[in-house]
Amino acid sequence: SASLCSRCITLLGVFLCGGAANAARVYLMQISGKSTRIPIFHDSEAGFFDKTRTGELINRLSANTAVIGHSLTDNLSGGLRALAQAAAGISMVLAEERISNMRTVCAFGKELTEVAKYTEKANDILHLAKQETILLAGFFGVVRLSGNIIILSVLYKGGLLMATEHITVGKCSSFLMYAFWVDISIAGLSSFYFELMKGCGAGPRLWEVLDRKLDFPLNGQHHSPLILDHTETALCGSGKSTLVSLLLRLYDPDSGVITIDGHDVRDLNPYWLRSHIGTVSQEPALFSCSIAENIAYGAPDFNTVTVQEIHRAGQIANAYEFVRGLSERFDTVVGEKGVLLSGGQKQRIAIARALLKNPKILLLDEATSALDAENEFLVQEALERLMDGRTVLIIAHRLTTIQNADAVAVLGQRCVVECGQHAQLLCNYQGLFRKLMEKLAFFQEGQKQALKRAEDRGVL
Numbered sequence: 001s002a003s004l005c006s007r008c009i010t011l012l013g014v015f016l017c018g019g020a021a022n023a024a025r026v027y028l029m030q031i032s033g034k035s036t037r038i039p040i041f042h043d044s045e046a047g048f049f050d051k052t053r054t055g056e057l058i059n060r061l062s063a064n065t066a067v068i069g070h071s072l073t074d075n076l077s078g079g080l081r082a083l084a085q086a087a088a089g090i091s092m093v094l095a096e097e098r099i100s101n102m103r104t105v106c107a108f109g110k111e112l113t114e115v116a117k118y119t120e121k122a123n124d125i126l127h128l129a130k131q132e133t134i135l136l137a138g139f140f141g142v143v144r145l146s147g148n149i150i151i152l153s154v155l156y157k158g159g160l161l162m163a164t165e166h167i168t169v170g171k172c173s174s175f176l177m178y179a180f181w182v183d184i185s186i187a188g189l190s191s192f193y194f195e196l197m198k199g200c201g202a203g204p205r206l207w208e209v210l211d212r213k214l215d216f217p218l219n220g221q222h223h224s225p226l227i228l229d230h231t232e233t234a235l236c237g238s239g240k241s242t243l244v245s246l247l248l249r250l251y252d253p254d255s256g257v258i259t260i261d262g263h264d265v266r267d268l269n270p271y272w273l274r275s276h277i278g279t280v281s282q283e284p285a286l287f288s289c290s291i292a293e294n295i296a297y298g299a300p301d302f303n304t305v306t307v308q309e310i311h312r313a314g315q316i317a318n319a320y321e322f323v324r325g326l327s328e329r330f331d332t333v334v335g336e337k338g339v340l341l342s343g344g345q346k347q348r349i350a351i352a353r354a355l356l357k358n359p360k361i362l363l364l365d366e367a368t369s370a371l372d373a374e375n376e377f378l379v380q381e382a383l384e385r386l387m388d389g390r391t392v393l394i395i396a397h398r399l400t401t402i403q404n405a406d407a408v409a410v411l412g413q414r415c416v417v418e419c420g421q422h423a424q425l426l427c428n429y430q431g432l433f434r435k436l437m438e439k440l441a442f443f444q445e446g447q448k449q450a451l452k453r454a455e456d457r458g459v460l
Contacts, residue, residue: 020141147182154179244363244395248274260361275300278359280383282366284350286338291323291349292330294338298353309356317352317382319345344378351382362387365395408433 158172245251246258249270258265265273278298286294295313296305310330314320322345326332338346354362364383396402408425410418410433418431425433 147184150182151176151179243393244279244365247361247363247393248277248279276359277361277363278354278357278386279363279365280347280350280354280386284338284346286334286341286346286349288333288336290328290331290333291319291326294334294349295330295352295356298355298357300357305356310352313352313355314348316355316385317348318378319348319352319382322348348378348382351386355386360390362390362392363395364392410436 154172154175158167158175161167162169162172242251246253247265249265249268252266260268260273287297291314292307292310295310296302299305299309307330311320314323314330323329323332332340334341334346334349338349341349394402394405402408403422405422408418408420408422409416410425410431412432418425418428418433425431426437428434
């Protein structure tokens with residue numbers, strides 16, 4: 001009996017050490033997984049961010065570090081498998097924003113500042129993770145210890161009963177096996193409870209998104225073909241880019257109506273409507289894939305576009321020559337948002353993409369306002385080819401780009417203050433359009449005088 005007690009006490013000590021070791025392992029593996037994210041964000045140059053997709057980097061910062069933690073814990077033992085991700089959202093948002101604007105960060109020399117901000121957010125998460133991990137480690141440590149104590153109790157009591165010959169060795173072994181299965185059941189129930197609590201915490205955030213009602217219906221009432229008069233209308237002033245969003249039904253108006261061929265756009269299927277509208281914006285959105293894939297994206301069926309169609313669209317958009325000068329030509333990857341191309345090159349790719357879509361309505365939102373003279377000429381030439389035979393809505397600050405428009409609408413204070421042909425609006429001496437053109441003429445005259453003075457001095 002004395003020998004049995006001493007051995008059980010020794011075994012209890014081993015189990016206590018095992019529980020403490022299990023708790024320590026859970027704690028260290030959780031903390032190390034979260035700590036690996038800061039060096040990944042810290043030690044990379046700007047070129048790396050240009051060539052690597054933001055989503056891939058965010059995955060490295062979040063999912064892959066979690067995978068490493070899973071791998072380590074799985075290889076060491078079968079304890080903790082879960083990782084709370086809610087608090088990490090703050091640092092991931094911060095990282096995504098900074099990574100997507102890495103050139104701006106580098107241009108202003110703010111690398112260390114942004115790393116410090118990310119580190120601060122990561123440390124906040126680390127603090128929360130430590131609190132969570134301590135509770136988790138204690139929870140799983142106690143669960144494992146309780147199962148071991150059950151087995152130890154059966155072993156101790158069974159040993160005493162066998163010593164007095166009240167039970168046989170076979171019965172004691174059976175009880176030990178039962179205790180072992182109870183231990184496994186307790187561990188399984190604890191893991192089930194832990195996973196259930198995680199689901200209860202994450203569920204409401206997911207249901208909130210899934211149960212959200214759309215601001216407008218996806219299915220409209222009218223599907224008649226668009227019949228347009230192939231006119232060009234130009235807008236200049238304030239609130240004009242909002243009209244693009246309204247025409248595309250990205251938003252619906254709070255009051256009033258927007259009609260196309262007499263049909264309220266709210267009665268039209270937004271998917272059908274957008275299939276007939278092409279857009280070229282001031283900062284075209286290109287995907288982090290090849291030039292050919294970006295151009296083919298505009299086609300109704302991406303998979304049916306031929307190489308010849310892509311090349312022809314590139315030629316019409318004045319993009320073919322510069323693409324031929326690239327090492328991989330149309331297979332050249334443009335980087336995230338087209339960061340590896342110039343502004344004029346991106347615009348011409350966007351025009352080629354719109355050509356493949358072959359829309360009946362074309363929206364040009366400041367398409368040439370951010371370009372130099374040479375690129376503006378090439379883009380404007382491509383736009384004129386794209387506008388042929390289509391209804392075009394030109395949004396412009398540069399009033400010279402709207403001189404050939406069939407109608408001009410001037411916006412001021414979120415409403416149309418003038419509307420008419422270019423020549424008619426110029427004849428209105430009190431009108432806003434006339435004042436804008438006078439300011440432009442004064443600026444151009446000042447440029448001519450400065451050029452003449454430079455020539456007189458022999459500078460040019």
